[in-house]
Each structure stands twice: as C-alpha cells, then as structure tokens.
Amino acid sequence: MMGWKQRAFFVMGLSLLIAILVWSQMGIYLAHALFGVNLQVNFFKFCISLFREGSFYYFLIIIVLNTLIVYTVLITLIKTVQQYFLLGRFRKKILSLRNTELTGILNQEFERENEDIMVINHKQLLAFTVGFRRPYIVLSSSLIEILEDHELRAVVEHETFHQKNYDSLKIFVLLLISQTLWYIPLTKWSYQNYKIISELLADEYAIQRMGSELSLGSTLLKLVKNCFSENSTPILVHFSDGSVNYRLQQLVDPKKTIPVRMEARLIVISVYILILLMSMIMLAVT
Template structure:
C-alpha cells in the first residue's frame, strides 16, 4: 500500500471514530438541554442501566457528564487557541515580510496566486501556514544557504502541503486525538499522518524535480538546525520529527517504512469502540 492510500486510511479511521463519538455527544446534549427524546444514544443507554436514584446512577451521570464536558471544552479551547495563535502569528509573519525578495521568488517560480512569503529571519524556516488559503513561508536565512535547485525542491515540497491542505488536516487530527484521548487510535492517526504527509510531500518534490539530489541536500542542511517548540499555530514544516523516515526513503525509495502501533493501544481502542458500538445497538433494540 503506497503512502497516498495509507494517508486516506489514517485520516478516515480518525474521522470515523470522531463522527461516531461526537454525534453521540451531540445527541445527548440536545436531549439534556432541550428535552428532545432520543432513542439511540450511548450515554442515555448507560444511565438507563442503573436504578434511578441509586448511588451508581448518580455516579455514572457524574462520570459521563464529566467526560462530555471535558471533550466539548477541550475542543472549543483548542479551536479558540488555534484561531488566536494563527491571527497573532500571521501578523508577525507579515511584519517580517521582505517584499523585494518575496516578489522575486514569486516571479522566479511563476506563482500566479502569489502564495509565497519571504520573511527577514536568520533561522532556517520553511513551512506552510493557513487553512482556507495556505501560503508558503520561507526565511532569508534559509534562502542564503540553499542552492537554486535545493530551494526549488523545498518550494515543491511545501507546495504539496499547500495543495493538500495539510495544515488543516493535521490540526483536525490533533484536535480529535486530544478530545478523544480515551481512544488511543486517534493519537496514532495524528502522529502517523504527520509522517506520511512529509513522505508524500517528498515524493511530490522528487517527481517535480526529476531527482532526489536537490531535496536530499536541502534536507541534510536543514537537519543541522532544530526548530524550537514555541507556541505557534499548526504548521506543516519542511524539517520535523519525521526526518529519519524521510532520509530512509531518499536512500532506499523501494523499501517499505512500517506504520506501526503498539499492541496495548490497539487493544484499548478496540475494546472502547466495541463497547461503544454494542451499547448503541442495544439502545436501538
């Protein structure tokens, strides 16, 4: 299975779990807040298993409501935090923009949408930011050390992230993994999609360049520098924690890189999902 198919599988798995759980939470909240009668609901069925007014009845209500409140709050907080960080980060990027070099690169790479921004910064930076209209950000420090063919490879790599809306996808998977922490498969999907998206972007850049040389030499220069984990919105970086997989793919493109998950995480996730699905089916009967 090639990386593109694996990316669909990883995203699809996480979205399926999120839709299943969030839809049940939504129905339960509608029932509690508006008194709408709902026949098929996991949380309502769990409460109905205990005698009304008993200790366990109130205990399960507290536990389920706490879980639901946490899930809703962490989702809203992360969305709000992302909006705030992106707004502040975008202003900072435009304040550092080098208009002359930006215009020169846009003309050199024939970017009709003018979706490249060059910023005055000594750190080696190359990333894609934004959800609706993603743009590529490069630093002057990066441009100074890269040869023309290396810079073109980096731009092609980020172009894939841009066209594939990877910033949005990565944020969505991160949001799901944080809100649905009790299903480890969501965290697995988030971590592995970040790796797979980088490998896909590398494949795209190599295909466009016709060789691995530009991408490989650019990557080797960038791995000597680390990106600091400051508070920033979700970005798709050229250099990140998947660098070992990417180097392995450059050295041996035909070799399969396993996307694995530990047995305990699989076991917990399967049990949680099976319990969730079986209670929904029991509620429907």
C-alpha cells in the same frame, strides 16, 4: 501493500470516524438531556441491562458521562479559539518580517500566479506552510542564502504539496481530535502518523517534480548539518521536522517500506473505551 496516499487516507479517516462516532453519540445524549428528545435505541442492551435506574452505579455513570461531555465540549471550544487567535498573531508577526523584494523575486522566479510565497527576514532556517483557508509558503532569508537554486526549488515543491493538500488544516483537525478525545489512544496515533506520512508524500511530490532525489536529499542533509531547529505549532507544516529520519531512509532506499504500525494494545484500549462510552450514553437516554 498500501501506498502513502492510501495510508494517509486511512489514518485521517480513522481519526475522523472515531470523532464523528463519539461526537454524534454525545449529541444524542445532549438532545435527550436538554430537549427531552426520546430516541429509540436498542444498542448495547446487554451492557445497559447490567444497571438499574436509580442505583448507585446508574448515578455514577451519569456523573462521569456529564463530566466527560462538558470537558470535551469546553476543550474543543477553547482549543479552537486559541488557534484562531494564535493564527492571527502569527500572521501579524510574519507580515512584520516580510522581505518585499525577495518575496517578489521568488514569486516571479517560480511563476506563482497567486503570489503565495512569502520571504521573511530571519536568521533561522525556516520553510513551512501556514494557513487554513488559503495556505501560503513562508521561507526565511537565511534558508535562501545557504541553498542552491535546485535545492530551493525542491523546498518550494515540497511545501507546494502541503499547500495543495491543506495539510495545515488537516493536521490541526487531527491535533484537535487527539487533544479532545485523548482518552482514545488511536486519535493520538493518527495525529502522529499523519504528520510523518504527509512529509513523505510531500517529498515524493517534490522528487516527481524535480526528476530525481538529489536536490531533495542534499537539501535535507544541509538542513540537518546546519542544526535545523524545530519550533512547530499546530498551524505550521515544516519542511524539516521530527520525521527527517524516515525521510532520509526513504530517499536512501525507496523500495524499503516504512511501517505505519498500529499496536494491538492501542486498538484494544480504544475499542474498549468506545464501547464503554457508548454504553453509558445509551443507558442515559433509555
């Protein structure tokens, strides 16, 4: 049975493999269409042999292929630019709410050499990791008020894992892949499952650092009791989110495995679409 780290690697790798496969094939097609690069390919000969150049089906495939590639390129660019500006606006908002005094106290208390914890004045109970290149932890003043010292430390340790693991960046990449390649169901499956697995891994890290499950468990229950509201965006990794049920289950019964199941239907559809897409590309460049 794979551990959570192996599962995270598998889920992330699967999505990246699909993206690289599709984008590389699209790159081959664009190189052929724009620069006349003549690539010798013999892949999917059977599929290609079903169509004759100049036939109605041939032109239909070319139209569909061009539309799909243009759509994929545009959506990728649009989503990336949107995220860039969203992150900029979000940073400005966070800085405007910064509680300088509490920020300094917490960084000193938790011995954060890089001063990568920021406290903001906010009435919601917030704890998340933000940023791609240099992620930092954001905690709300309201959250600090309701937590005991050991519970607050558990939250910081949890978010530290997200920070060290660059989960904000990874989740954004997976979200981008799932949005641009939405017609391949396994990309959405990877995005959704990685979010859950990353939370379980962060909990596991916090428990190891704290020495027991008590602090983390009491914190989760306190957040649930206070009706923690989710307001997620692609650049955030929340301490408490839609995976809370899985996390509580893992805390109650650590030996019980939480299956990350891949439905046969998703595999069949995704493989079929990949074969169809690559067949269309190979037909277009031969």
